[in-house]
Amino acid sequence: MTTQELESGRQVTALRRKDLLGIEDLSSEEITLILDTAEAMKEIGSRPIKKVPALRGKTVVNLFFEPSTRTRTSFEIAEKRLSADTLNIAIASSSVVKGETLVDTALTLEAMSPDMIVLRHQSSGACHLLSRICKSAIINAGDGTHEHPTQALLDAFTIRERKKRLAGLKVAIVGDLLHSRVLRSNLHLLTKMGAETWVCAPPTLVPQEMRRFGVVVTSVVEDAVRDADVVMLLRIQLERMEGAYFSSLREYATVFGMTEERLKLAKPDVMIMHPGPMNRGVEISSEVADGPYSVILDQVANGVAVRMAVLYLLAGGAEHEEAA
Amino acid sequence: MKKLLKGGRLIDPANGLDGDYDLLIDGDRVAAVGRDLPADGATVVTIPAGYLVCPGFIDMHVHLREPGQEHKETVATGTASAVAGGFTAVACMPNTTPVNDNANVTGLILAKAAAAGLARVYPIGAVSKGSAGSLLADIAELRQAGCVAITDDGHPVATAILMRRALEYASMFDMPVIEHCEDPTLKGDGVAHEGFHASRLGLRGIPGACEALGVERGVLLSELTGSAFHVAHMSARQSLRAVRKGKEAGVRVTCEVAPHHFTLTDESLGTPVPYDTNTKMNPPLREAADRDAMIEGLRDGSIDVIATDHAPHHLDEKRVEFDRAPFGIVGLETAVPLALDRLVHAGVVTLPRLVELMSVNPARILRVPGGSLKAGAVADVTIVAPDLGVNVEAAKLRSRSKNTPFDGWRLRGGVAGTIVGGRTVYVNETAPITNL
Numbered sequence: 028m029t030t031q032e033l034e035s036g037r038q039v040t041a042l043r044r045k046d047l048l049g050i051e052d053l054s055s056e057e058i059t060l061i062l063d064t065a066e067a068m069k070e071i072g073s074r075p076i077k078k079v080p081a082l083r084g085k086t087v088v089n090l091f092f093e094p095s096t097r098t099r100t101s102f103e104i105a106e107k108r109l110s111a112d113t114l115n116i117a118i119a120s121s122s123v124v125k126g127e128t129l130v131d132t133a134l135t136l137e138a139m140s141p142d143m144i145v146l147r148h149q150s151s152g153a154c155h156l157l158s159r160i161c162k163s164a165i166i167n168a169g170d171g172t173h174e175h176p177t178q179a180l181l182d183a184f185t186i187r188e189r190k191k192r193l194a195g196l197k198v199a200i201v202g203d204l205l206h207s208r209v210l211r212s213n214l215h216l217l218t219k220m221g222a223e224t225w226v227c228a229p230p231t232l233v234p235q236e237m238r239r240f241g242v243v244v245t246s247v248v249e250d251a252v253r254d255a256d257v258v259m260l261l262r263i264q265l266e267r268m269e270g271a272y273f274s275s276l277r278e279y280a281t282v283f284g285m286t287e288e289r290l291k292l293a294k295p296d297v298m299i300m301h302p303g304p305m306n307r308g309v310e311i312s313s314e315v316a317d318g319p320y321s322v323i324l325d326q327v328a329n330g331v332a333v334r335m336a337v338l339y340l341l342a343g344g345a346e347h348e349e350a351a
Numbered sequence: 352m353k354k355l356l357k358g359g360r361l362i363d364p365a366n367g368l369d370g371d372y373d374l375l376i377d378g379d380r381v382a383a384v385g386r387d388l389p390a391d392g393a394t395v396v397t398i399p400a401g402y403l404v405c406p407g408f409i410d411m412h413v414h415l416r417e418p419g420q421e422h423k424e425t426v427a428t429g430t431a432s433a434v435a436g437g438f439t440a441v442a443c444m445p446n447t448t449p450v451n452d453n454a455n456v457t458g459l460i461l462a463k464a465a466a467a468g469l470a471r472v473y474p475i476g477a478v479s480k481g482s483a484g485s486l487l488a489d490i491a492e493l494r495q496a497g498c499v500a501i502t503d504d505g506h507p508v509a510t511a512i513l514m515r516r517a518l519e520y521a522s523m524f525d526m527p528v529i530e531h532c533e534d535p536t537l538k539g540d541g542v543a544h545e546g547f548h549a550s551r552l553g554l555r556g557i558p559g560a561c562e563a564l565g566v567e568r569g570v571l572l573s574e575l576t577g578s579a580f581h582v583a584h585m586s587a588r589q590s591l592r593a594v595r596k597g598k599e600a601g602v603r604v605t606c607e608v609a610p611h612h613f614t615l616t617d618e619s620l621g622t623p624v625p626y627d628t629n630t631k632m633n634p635p636l637r638e639a640a641d642r643d644a645m646i647e648g649l650r651d652g653s654i655d656v657i658a659t660d661h662a663p664h665h666l667d668e669k670r671v672e673f674d675r676a677p678f679g680i681v682g683l684e685t686a687v688p689l690a691l692d693r694l695v696h697a698g699v700v701t702l703p704r705l706v707e708l709m710s711v712n713p714a715r716i717l718r719v720p721g722g723s724l725k726a727g728a729v730a731d732v733t734i735v736a737p738d739l740g741v742n743v744e745a746a747k748l749r750s751r752s753k754n755t756p757f758d759g760w761r762l763r764g765g766v767a768g769t770i771v772g773g774r775t776v777y778v779n780e781t782a783p784i785t786n787l
Contacts, residue, residue, distance in 0.1 A: 051551070128667075128670070129672055130670050148672070150672030150675060156626065171553050211551070211553060236546060236547035236550055237550065240550075240551075
């Protein structure tokens with residue numbers, strides 16, 4: 028795809044699906060299409076006038092039932108760069124606090140004919156529920172502990188940008204695996220794209236039957252990090268201590284925290300990633316987070332391009348279906 | 352008023368009968384069973400060849416929701432559903448609003464059942480006041496009012512000491528304690544079986560050990576007290592192991608399994624409809640090894656009863672996020688087709704064994720009439736069409752609620768008619784029987 032085609036607003040290619048509910052449903056070809064498209068989108072972000080008319084006249088609703096700064100902002104910027112009309116609905120300002128169900132909220136929005144709904148929700152499967160009742164395209168911006176597909180896509184984009192490939196790389200994911208939607212999306216994406224994926228956590232924070240995802244599971248962080256091309260840290264939440272998942276943040280940091288010392292085991296050109304928000308001094312030391320291997324801010328920057336690609340391709344998909 | 356059921360195959364395992372016998376009903380009782388009985392003024396009901404005449408099926412685990420939750424089900428709609436499913440009697444759980452922990456609630460349920468005039472209803476009383484898990488309910492009063500067992504179903508009995516007292520106390524009325532086996536701390540806020548599919552879908556897990564801990568506790572306390580203990584809706588292979596161990600040791604433990612637990616697995620959480628709240632029940636749909644263990648338990652006789660755990664919920668309650676939906680599915684109208692299709696036609700159990708599971712054993716465990724077609728027994732009869740093609744259509748269920756994961760399923764085997772106390776209360780129009 029060329030930027031000329033983008034400028035003209037002409038749809039050159041599309042995801043042949045209504046929604047983006049998760050990475051699990053995507054083929055490796057679709058993932059590659061999104062990542063390739065995101066490269067063109069990234070170029071738009073570097074211009075003095077960061078706007079193309081691709082989604083002119085389209086209405087996109089950002090429906091967020093959980094507090095989110097980076098994901099919501101990233102989507103909103105992506106939508107604006109594509110000239111979509113955007114609307115943000117956050118839980119505190121919605122009628123949900125008055126006892127309205129998710130289905131009724133969705134149907135109410137749907138009656139105003141948005142083209143897309145970007146949904147962040149605390150319940151796994153909330154996007155699937157919406158997708159069954161809405162004609163609008165549903166984009167999953169994180170559902171419970173299920174998936175966060177655009178995060179995995181931007182992670183893949185960031186890795187590919189540096190390493191020029193995903194296949195054959197050793198990627199170690201360390202942190203709260205049990206409660207992480209980022210983990211699940213990344214597992215699907217990395218295994219589909221042929222990366223060698225290791226996951227590492229105390230056994231209390233490892234979901235059941237993790238091996239069936241095609242990954243190596245360990246509680247020895249050194250094994251996970253050794254010769255890794257990419258080390259991705261996941262947030263450890265303080266409230267997990269109450270569920271007796273681990274004893275203290277200090278102990279977690281001692282056993283699993285990513286330090287410069289541990290990082291020496293990885294490949295010399297290792298990339299350090301974190302989906303944010305970080306707990307400095309817990310899962311990641313500040314030296315590592317701010318160090319030369321960190322691409323954490325690149326991830327944020329690339330999030331906009333990847334989300335532009337997803338929005339653009341899904342919009343094209345809808346038109347494609349109608350034309351067919 | 353006499354009725355003579357002629358033809359078909361009469362299966363009455365309690366009396367060792369299986370063959371071409373006629374059944375003569377006089378009023379509300381069985382008058383005679385025998386070959387080539389004379390009509391002698393009775394209305395002759397010709398049962399088609401291949402159909403089965405069985406002692407009425409008894410579902411010992413249903414939620415009729417009345418009083419207090421009539422938007423989900425009433426005694427009238429629930430018993431209409433029961434007879435359409437071939438059940439001549441149901442035992443209903445006490446987790447109504449208010450809880451059935453006193454004679455007033457029991458009396459109300461029985462009055463509603465009498466007014467409906469469909470299936471027999473046997474209320475099950477609460478173990479503890481308000482099922483709150485601290486004070487024993489008025490169990491003698493419940494017994495006198497018509498309760499046949501006690502349970503705090505929906506939740507496990509809160510503590511081991513309360514379970515012990517309940518077993519001891521209920522034994523003076525010869526009532527079993529029925530237990531929803533679960534360790535509440537291990538369940539936590541789980542919503543699905545802890546396994547690969549819950550991991551994949553990001554659903555909080557409930558391990559099989561959670562149920563088995565409750566079974567182990569009950570078996571040990573049943574042994575301690577010598578009282579009858581019945582495991583409700585068993586789902587986990589570890590639970591079955593505990594039941595078998597108890598039975599081998601001579602403990603008075605019995606157990607039931609629900610059709611969804613011998614039919615479905617946790618794979619249904621993701622397919623065909625991802626996060627379908629009609630695949631959410633407690634105990635949850637478990638993995639294939641558990642489902643297969645339930646089938647093996649039915650085959651080898653370790654499992655005593657098939658009971659539905661019929662749990663109606665309004666569409667509005669189920670049309671929500673998976674983790675916010677209530678647990679449970681309706682089961683009365685799909686149980687017989689599923690049992691025939693998945694167990695009998697699959698060669699897991701014989702038809703006489705199925706009659707034991709659905710009629711003889713529940714009658715024996717609850718000590719209620721039925722389970723037999725001997726002369727003098729109540730004339731409760733289920734007529735089964737074992738090869739009838741059945742299309743499950745949720746919208747057409749008699750139950751007030753339609754929360755079934757089996758919508759659209761095509762099954763082999765169904766119910767042709769239901770007789771309660773000599774009265775025909777259900778005729779399947781797709782399998783009509785003259786004069787029934």
